[in-house]
Amino acid sequence: MSRLDGKIAVITGGSSGIGLATAQRFVQEGAYVFITGRRQSELDKAKALIGDGVTTVAVDSTNSADQDRLFATVLEEKGGLDILVVNSGRVEPEELGKITEENFDLTFDLNARATLFTVQKALPLMRDGGSVILIGSVAGYTGINGYTTYSATKAALRSYTRTWTRESKDRGIRFNTLSPGPIDTPIMDLQADSPEGADAIRAQFAAAIPLNRMGRPEEIAAAALFLASDDSSFVAGAELSVDGGFAQV
């Protein structure tokens, strides 16, 4: 079915995981999607998976000139924008006492600073009634060991959507935060030495989640589709947590 027929979407960090799953779902629903990522080789792989209906733009989200080029491309090819999903982000856990200035700066630069300027540069292209989705995290309102810096950046995104909802009142643009909990992505396997080790990490997460399992990227994509579509036409300035109940109960 086609909930997003004729819509133009930009998804940052769209070459893998949640961003890729969201791009695939949006294209299936009739949208034309621009995905960004730093490496063209990864973008090419994503494009091969998605098929028609997608343009890739190699972008380092922290680079202002790259962002200008992205939105110039969107304007030139499609003339405007209906949906923006800001998904690019990084996490490098470090506990207080061992936090490096370098990690702090890199994390805030990409997660918090680049998100703001991505939205600011996209805004002139956004059509009235559009939808902006910031990918937050339940870490933004939960204490998790080692997540000082990452969690603070995600709390910042939650705050952005509140302010921007008010500031965009006259244009009917809806800003919402979509906050995933523990999601099973290929990164899981990279964190462990063996498949058994990765399964042990999954089991550890599952034990802490009411639904007793990690989430799938497709499940975040389905929630992003909800927030992007008119199904959520009265949902604004809100946070939708998709976490199997992990941080809810």
Added chain:
Amino acid sequence: MANPTVVRDLEGKVALVTGATSGIGKAAAIQLAAQGAAVIVHGRDADRGAAVVAEIENGGGSARFVGADLGEPAEALRLADEVGDVDILVNNAGFAWFGPSAELDAKTLDQLFAANVQAPYLLVSVLAPKMVARGDGVIINLASRAGTVGQPNTAAYGATKAALASFARSWAAEYGPAGIRVNAVSPGPVYTNAAEREVFDSLGETTVLGRAGQPQEIAEVIGFLASPRASYITGTNVAVDGGRAGT
């Protein structure tokens, strides 16, 4: 009238919507039917129930009416028995009393809690274990922004709605391991009563979107939460309030 892009992702499911003869409940019943669910329309008034059933059937959907006065615990338990197995339970029935706290008498307070809090609890106490036995089920509680935000004249009503959001968290934890998802939805001002259109107009102006919502806009969120599209969402309280109250 359901959204034209509605997807039939609830085929083969049975849904019970309480308080489905008007307002948000009626819109939710029509929405879930449009998504393919067989809907049990609950209400007190058989004529109004028949009208909702007819509207669903005319749209190609499947529905039947079951009457019960959920202000009576015995009636709530009878309803739970009579409906058999349900896959989707929407706890929507309830009523509001707004005014200074000093003016609410004990009997009305009891009735508020009986209808808004006790009845959903009793329905879940019977229906959720059957969902657990089947390893599948969705429960959606209609809460309200009045349950999260302090304002004059809403103390008792807000407390009943806060209880429903609390139920959603507790039941998500209790039934989650069996694959049952439980969420709350918190509407802001919604045009639920044609006679009070002007009241909702002025309440709507206080939202960030600058308008009150339509019942259909709440129904679509219920339809989303009921569907596999929300398969990893549980224990949440989704604000559908035009930005008036965050979560």
